[in-house]
Amino acid sequence: MLARIRNKVLNGRRLSADDALRLFESSDIFSIGSLAAYANGKKNGKKAFFVRNRHINPTNICINRCKFCAFSRSPGQEGAYELTVDEIIAKLRPYCGGKGRLPGITEAHIVGGLHPEWDFGRYLGIISAIRRHFPGLHIKAFTAVEIDHFSRISGLGLEGTLKALKKAGLGTMPGGGAEIFASGVRAELCPEKISGARWIEVMEAAHGVGIRTNATMLYGHIESHEDRVDHLMRLREMQDRTGGFQAFIPLAYHPKNTRIQGGYTSGIDDLRTIAVSRLVLDNFDHIKAYWIMLGEKISQLSLCFGADDIDGTIIEEKITRSAGGLTAGHLTADQLAHLIRKAGKTPVERDSFYRKVRVYG
Amino acid sequence: MADRGKKGRRIAKKEAVAMLRKADLLELGQAADDLRSRLHPEGIVTFVVDRNINYTNVCINRCAFCAFWRREDASDAYILEEAELFRKIDETIALGGTQILIQGGLHPRLGIDYYVRLLSSIKGRYDINIHGFSPPEICYIADTSDITIRETLAILKNAGLDSVPGGGAEILSDRVREIVSPRKIRSSRWLRVMEEAHGLGMRTTATMMFGSIETPEDIVEHLDAVRELQDSTGGFTAFIPWSFQPGNTELGKGGRGSGTGGRTKKAGPRPPGPESPYGATAVEYLRVLALSRIYLDNIQNVQASWVTQGLKLAQVALRFGANDFGSTMIEENVVASTGVSYRVSMEDIINSIRAAGFAPCQRDTVYRIIRRY
Ligand code: SF4
Ligand code: SF4
Numbered sequence: 001m002l003a004r005i006r007n008k009v010l011n012g013r014r015l016s017a018d019d020a021l022r023l024f025e026s027s028d029i030f031s032i033g034s035l036a037a038y039a040n041g042k043k044n045g046k047k048a049f050f051v052r053n054r055h056i057n058p059t060n061i062c063i064n065r066c067k068f069c070a071f072s073r074s075p076g077q078e079g080a081y082e083l084t085v086d087e088i089i090a091k092l093r094p095y096c097g098g099k100g101r102l103p104g105i106t107e108a109h110i111v112g113g114l115h116p117e118w119d120f121g122r123y124l125g126i127i128s129a130i131r132r133h134f135p136g137l138h139i140k141a142f143t144a145v146e147i148d149h150f151s152r153i154s155g156l157g158l159e160g161t162l163k164a165l166k167k168a169g170l171g172t173m174p175g176g177g178a179e180i181f182a183s184g185v186r187a188e189l190c191p192e193k194i195s196g197a198r199w200i201e202v203m204e205a206a207h208g209v210g211i212r213t214n215a216t217m218l219y220g221h222i223e224s225h226e227d228r229v230d231h232l233m234r235l236r237e238m239q240d241r242t243g244g245f246q247a248f249i250p251l252a253y254h255p256k257n258t259r260i261q262g263g264y265t266s267g268i269d270d271l272r273t274i275a276v277s278r279l280v281l282d283n284f285d286h287i288k289a290y291w292i293m294l295g296e297k298i299s300q301l302s303l304c305f306g307a308d309d310i311d312g313t314i315i316e317e318k319i320t321r322s323a324g325g326l327t328a329g330h331l332t333a334d335q336l337a338h339l340i341r342k343a344g345k346t347p348v349e350r351d352s353f354y355r356k357v358r359v360y361g
Numbered sequence: 362m363a364d365r366g367k368k369g370r371r372i373a374k375k376e377a378v379a380m381l382r383k384a385d386l387l388e389l390g391q392a393a394d395d396l397r398s399r400l401h402p403e404g405i406v407t408f409v410v411d412r413n414i415n416y417t418n419v420c421i422n423r424c425a426f427c428a429f430w431r432r433e434d435a436s437d438a439y440i441l442e443e444a445e446l447f448r449k450i451d452e453t454i455a456l457g458g459t460q461i462l463i464q465g466g467l468h469p470r471l472g473i474d475y476y477v478r479l480l481s482s483i484k485g486r487y488d489i490n491i492h493g494f495s496p497p498e499i500c501y502i503a504d505t506s507d508i509t510i511r512e513t514l515a516i517l518k519n520a521g522l523d524s525v526p527g528g529g530a531e532i533l534s535d536r537v538r539e540i541v542s543p544r545k546i547r548s549s550r551w552l553r554v555m556e557e558a559h560g561l562g563m564r565t566t567a568t569m570m571f572g573s574i575e576t577p578e579d580i581v582e583h584l585d586a587v588r589e590l591q592d593s594t595g596g597f598t599a600f601i602p603w604s605f606q607p608g609n610t611e612l613g614k615g616g617r618g619s620g621t622g623g624r625t626k627k628a629g630p631r632p633p634g635p636e637s638p639y640g641a642t643a644v645e646y647l648r649v650l651a652l653s654r655i656y657l658d659n660i661q662n663v664q665a666s667w668v669t670q671g672l673k674l675a676q677v678a679l680r681f682g683a684n685d686f687g688s689t690m691i692e693e694n695v696v697a698s699t700g701v702s703y704r705v706s707m708e709d710i711i712n713s714i715r716a717a718g719f720a721p722c723q724r725d726t727v728y729r730i731i732r733r734y
Contacts, residue, residue, distance in 0.1 A: 030391040
């Protein structure tokens, strides 16, 4: 049944939406996995990547309060917090040089809530302070949802907002907030959030001003396989236009502490989704199996199913953990390298643009 | 490789070692999956509802990294009271349980009489299957009571023991055991207990704990010893490979936390830790699992270990040769005290099996289906 698809992949031809759907519906995870591994091998050889990073979530107070978000709080609610710029700098400092300090990081990953009272200057201030204190540290910050919010509170428009952030020191953007583009599902899953079309618009604008980004897909909630395919197709189209995406990251839905019921995705679905993504998104260089979401076990296995990146050391991650994540808060570089090696790949520590920092033998 | 499985030709040790070393993970998986679906064409995945009852936490072995053992004079040392035991069994039956797994530490003052009383008090009251005492415990009972293994098993069986868990097998290679668990019974003794049990008509499981310092050759040695014994007795119901989890208590715990431990040697120097501080990764677990399914052509069932691997990987394991999800673990004293425990309800297990594409069924100790969901 998959013979035609196999032929296409082996001949480097693009898969159709129909093909993608067929792959999602197939239980032949071995054929799909090995095809995806083949496709990945053509792009990345035996290399598999990780990065030394630290997550900072400046505030969990958010005007959106999306149903599936276990992280956000309303102002004054128990557990609500906001970090000052000084606190953020203090969180980064131990990882950014100095004698006797903790193992270093190369990237700060910053995302958080849409605070009802913070003005754009406050967000901008976070970026420029980090730039000032740690000039060598790459700043990857703000999802399309946040950028959309900033563009409205700053009065600078999308492009002006993005340019201001870039000037302040923002290097790249993560791919969050994409969820599932299909409007029906989105209306139920996260009506509070920007539309799929707007997400794409923000990302196009970012790519337009020279900010590279990632893309995500949240799966395993109420979406259909058709919705997943639609999502991938829209990303592929956009990537054809801009070429600005670095990695695609399928995010397995975590049901705990959220207001959308449902179970965890199956490990089999996780692996198949990674593999199908690799096969369909032929214009993305990297497929990331984000270990904090998938758990380190499935994440490692993903490297045999088409993924080439397992993200990073991720010191302190609050968003997934609030939603009953299955994993510890961080892994050391050596642990990540070990997982990669045991999957039969060569561990390569990368920077934020997938340039080699160090190969772990 | 897949062909080999299809033709039903038995694979040799050398082939198995080569597969474990070099075969592509997905090819191994495919071959194991084909075999699994040939042996279990109905697409059923089974589990047992049982409770682990630890009759004592006093253990002469005092493994350095075991959080469970106590000295006899410790304030929280215990031998399970009968009332408590009965309460646990009542609860088990109320929850639909069909089996209790009875294991404990190696208590210096509990002779065979204690065990006979324990078993017959349960059987006098309940119609429940007693799966109990892994080989290290059997050996310890035999030694302290100064009777043979066969006599011990016969007495226990007579008192109500139905089947024996395969814990304490670790890796059946004395080279590895000398290093990893020097106080534990040797391979030949483990196999001997199983052989005698089978001879008396008792069914048992077999386990393997890998991910410490063993080589692929050691793993294949283990599989081969189990396959050979199964050829002659046919008494193994299932094979349960699981990987050493650092942060877990003791290298030497049998599958599902059998109180195990060696017997004769005094507590010597602390055994060295495993070579890798990380234990076996998911990829290694699946490789060994798949190879086990392929190699053990005479064992009907292979169990996925969700307790040590987590539910998601256990689901994947169902496509890498496993057809059974083990126990729902109403209670697990030993594992729970280590932090490895995944708090999973029966509901989660049923849902997980279904989400992996299989029909969940409750089974009894000898893998007969009791209930479909
Ligand atoms: S998902 Fe993002 S936008 Fe939605 S409530 Fe959570 S933090 Fe706010
Ligand atoms: S692990 Fe088993 S043998 Fe070792 S001390 Fe604990 S109960 Fe005794």
